[in-house]
Amino acid sequence: SQKIEQNSEALNIQEGKTATLTCNYTNYSPAYLQWYRQDPGRGPVFLLLIRENEKEKRKERLKVTFDTTLKQSLFHITASQPADSATYLCALDSSGAGNNRKLIWGLGTSLAVNP
């Protein structure tokens, strides 16, 4: 069955460092992959989307890579700030064809940026 894995352990880093979160998937080939941020008690908020034919995507201090051979995406936050502390979720389209609007969600990785 389709499976997504994210770092289960919380990630603690020092302010100003780069945070790197991992999303691995098995048993299918998604057309795109998305990253969301979720703060406690709130709904997830979309951050970035990367397609299967894109190796890297950037938005301000955020960078996402997508390696379809390794079946892995890396999510980087550079010059991290305490305000970046949250849970980050990885999500992939369930069909693999890019035309199915249902997403499969990882459990998320909790990031804590210490001042």
Add this chain to the structure above:
Amino acid sequence: NAGVTQTPKFRILKIGQSMTLQCTQDMNHNYMYWYRQDPGMGLKLIYYSVGAGITDKGEVPNGYNVSRSTTEDFPLRLELAAPSQTSVYFCASSSPSGGAGTQYFGPGTRLLVL
């Protein structure tokens, strides 16, 4: 735009009671979703809809019902509340044209069944 709104924010139900969780979006999105999120369990899809009058089951539909009479509204009905339905419920919607289904979430409804 208000985006996706959900009511109520919090509710306590007794076993066997029923209730409707309301969800409204003002972005003219065709696709709408209901998820539940339990601690450490991630988002589980309950039901989804691809447009007014069309709904389909997700991973965990048992104990729930939905309807979609308008583009804007997608209520979730719990008929006989059970303790296993204690959770946080999120409604989401996604863009109708092109794109890759980026989802916009509401603030959630926290439900406690005792």
